[in-house]
Amino acid sequence: MNKQIDGVSRAGNGSVAAAAPFLRIRNLVKRFGSFVALKDVSLDVTSGEFVCFLGPSGCGKTTLLRAIAGLDPQDEGTIEMGGRDVSHLPPAARDFGIVFQSYALFPNLTVAANVGYGLVNRRRPNSEINARVKELLALVGLSDQETKYPVQLSGGQQQRVALARALATSPGLLLLDEPLSALDARVRLRLRDQIKDLQRRLGVTTIMVTHDQEEAMSMADRIVVMNQGVIDQVGTPSDIYRHPTTAFVADFVGSMTFMDAEIAGPDGVRVGDLNLHCKDAKGFVQGSLVRLGLRPEEVRVRNLDSATQNKIDAKVLSLDFLGSFCRARLNPEAAPGITILADFSANLMRDLAVTEGQKLAIALPPESLRLFARG
C-alpha cells in the first residue's frame, strides 16, 4: 500500500509545482451562531489537481466545500476561481459541478433527463444535448440506462449518474461531498477507482470531502487535513503519512502509539526508564516534555543485533488477528506502564511463532520516532 501511495504522490507533486493556483482561498471565516466552523482558512488548489478535505465530522471540511460553492457563503475572507473573485457571487454565477452523498437525483426525471438537466437551460438544439448526454453516460459506463428512473438503479449507478450530471456542463471545478459514504464497501472501492480515473482523463480540478483516510490516500494528489475549523496540514498522501506535523494528523491518518516523553539531549528522549535515540529531538529544548509517536508497522522484530539502536525487551500482552497481519499490544519490561502497538505480518507471525504472554526483543527505529509538542 505504501508503494502505491508513493506513486500517486509523485505524479501529483510533478503537476502541482508548476502551475498558478486555480482556486485561491484567503482567510476564510464562517460562523454558525457562536460556533466558529472555519477559523481563518487559506488554501491554494492548482488547476487539474485532485484535493481531498479530510477530517472527522464537525471539522469544517463540508463547510469549506459549501463556501467554495457559494451554497453557504463565508462571513469573512475571499475566494478566487480562475483569477476571478467569486467571494460574493451566488452559486449559479460560479463555475462548478457538485455531487452529494445523497446523490440528489431528481426522482421524477429519467437518467437522461437528469444528466441533461443543466444543458436544457442553455438553449442548445436537442440533438446536441442528446449527443452530450450519450457521451457522458458512456463516460460513466451507463449507456444502456438512459430511460430508467433513479429508483430503478443501484446506489453506485445513481452516484455515477450524479457525477455525469455534474460534469455535463464542463465545469472548471468538480466538488464531491462525501460521494462514496452512502455506498457499501465493495461498490465504494470500485467507484473510487472510476472517479479517480475519470478525473485524470478529464483533467478537471476536483475537491472531495471525506472522513475516510484510506479513500483520501488512494485518490488525492494532495490531502488537506482539517481539525476544529483549521487546516492542520496540507501535503501529498505520503507526506501526510510519513511526516505528520501534528499529533492529530498522525493519529487521524493511520494509527500511532503515543507515549509521554522528555527530551534527554539533541538525539535522545526518555520514556519512563527507557532512553531512546530519536532523530526528531533536534528541534526541541532539552528537558521539555513532548509526545512520542510510533506507527505500529515501524516496530522491528527481525534482524536485530548488538548494533541495533533502541532495542528493548517487551512482553506480548495480546494479539488481534486482522487477516493479513496481527496487531500486537506490547509492554516494554523497562516501562511497564506503556503499551506499544505493533503490526506483525502473517509471515512474521509464522516464522517467529509469536504467542500471547511471550517475551520478544523489539527495536524502535530512531528515524521512525516522531515527536510532537505536548499541549
Next chain:
Amino acid sequence: MSGAALSSDRGPALSGISRDALILRLGVAILVGWLLLTIAFPLWSLLSKSFQDGDGHFVGLKNYIVYFSTPTLFGSIYNSVWVAVVSTVIVIPIAFIYAYTLTRTKIPLKGLLYSAALLPLFAPSLLSAISLIYLFGNQGLLKGFLFGGSIYGPAGIVLAQVFYCFPHALIILVAALGLADARLYEVADALGTARPRIFWTVTLPGAKFGLINACFVVFTLVVTDFGIAKVIGGQFNVLATDAYKQVVGQQNFAMGAVVGMVLLVPAVAAFVIDRMVQRRQVALLSARAVPLEPKENKLRDWALTAYALVIAGLIVGVLGTAVWASFITYWPYNLSLTLKNYEFGTFDAAAWSPYFNSLKMAALAAIIGTAIVFTGAYLVEKTKVASGGRAIAHLLAMLPMAVPGLVLGLGYVFFVNAAWNPLNIFYGTLIVLVVNSVAHFYTVAHITALTALKQIDPEFESVSASLKVPVWRTFARVTVPICMPAIFDIAIYIFVNALTTVSAVIFLYGPGTKLASVAIVHMDEAGVTAGAAAMATLIVLTALAAKLLHVFLDRFVFMRLQAWRRR
C-alpha cells in the same frame, strides 16, 4: 469584476441568478403581505374594535367592563368551558379504545371501521345536532328514552359534540398508537411483565403526546364550534352563539368583538400549552425501531371488534338519521319517502343557489388556496433569501390554527367592512368568502406542504444552482411533480372544510352569495328542519364524492402517471 472577463456562457447565468434571488425575495414579500392582509389585519381589526364604541371612538376597557358585569354574557364562558371539558372527557377514552382496536389488534375490516368513524368529517358539525333532534327532539323518534328530559341544552350539545369531535381525536390517536417500537414490547415480555403493566408503562407513555394533543384539539373544537350550539343549544348560551347574537341579532359590533376576544382566549391558551408540551416530545421512534406487528389474541380481538362495530354503528346511524329524515314526508307521523324537502324554493327564496354558491366557493378556495399554500411553504422551507421574512410568514401561517373560525369571521367583518378600507367593495362577495376560507384552513394545509417538502432532498436547490438552472424551473419540473400527492391532499382538505364550515362564513355572505351551510342554519331557525337536513345531506354527499374521487384518482390515475415511484 469586468463583464469582459466573463465568457458569453456565463453572462446570462449571472443576470439570471440575481433575477432568481429577486423573484424569490419578491415571492416572500408577496406571501408576507398576503398573510398580513388575510390573517393578521382582520384579527387586529377585531382587537381594536373591542376597545371602541359603536362610532369607532376609543373607549378603553369599557366594553370589557360591560361584558363582565353582565351575568348573561360572562356566564357563557363557564358554559362553554364546562361543555368542552365534559365532551373531551367522554370523547377521548372512546376514541382511544377505538384507535387501539384499529392499530393494536388483528381484526378484519379495519379499513371499513376507520372510514365509518371518519364520516363526521364530511358533514357540517350541526348535522349530528339535527340528527339528535330527529331522534330525541320534541318530535323525536326515541324521545321516550329521555324520561321527560330535554335534548335541547347542554346534554344535546355534549352528545352532538361527541359525534362531531370523535374523528378528529381518532386521527391523532391512530397516528400516536400506530408508531410503536416492537422491541420495547419484546423487552417487556422477556422481562416477564404482566399485560396491564405493559399497557401502563409502554403503550400509554408512547401515546402520551398524542393523547394530550387530542385533548386540546377536542377542547378547542367544542369551545369554538357554532353550529351545534346554535341548532340544539336551546336557551343554553355559549360563547359562539353569543358572538352570533351580538353581531347578527343586535348589531352590537363592539360587544361582538369582545365576545370574539374572549373566545380567542381558550383557543389560544390550548394552542400555546399544546405547543409547549409537544416541544418536550423527543423522537420515541429512532430510525432503528422495528414496527410493531399486533399479535392474535382471540378474546381481546372479539371484544374490541364488537366495541368498534357498536361505535361505528352509532356514528353511521346518527348521521344516517338526518339523511333518512331528509327524505321523509312528515316526521315522525308520516314516514313515507319524498323528495319535496329538496325543493328548497318552497322554504327559502334562495332555493338551490346556496348549494351552488358553496360548490363554487369551495372549489375556488381549494384551487387558489392550494397554489398559495404550497408556493408559500416552498418559499419558507426551501429558499435561503430573506430569512426574517420567511420566519414571519411561517408564524403567520401557523396562526389560524389557534383562531376559531367565528373569530376570524368577525375579524373579516370589521376589517373588510370598514369604511376606510378600499377593499370594502368586496364585502359580501364570493371573493371574501374564498379568501376567508383559505385563511381559516391555512395552517393544516401549510403543515402538510412543509412535511412533503421536508422529505425532498435538501440539495436539489444546490444542484440546480450549480447547473445554472433558474429556481422556478426546478420548482415546476421537480418539486411540484414530486409533491403531487400532498398537493391533492391539501386541495381536498380545503374543499371539504370550505364546504362544511359554518362559523366563519355566517357573518360574511352577501345577498347573492349565501352558502349551503348558512342556509341550513336559516332553515333550522325558520323551523324547516327537514329542509336543513336535506341541504346538509347534499353537503355530505358532495364532500364524500370529492373524497372518493380523490382516492380513485390517487390510486388509479396518479400511480400510472408517476411511474418513477416504482422500482
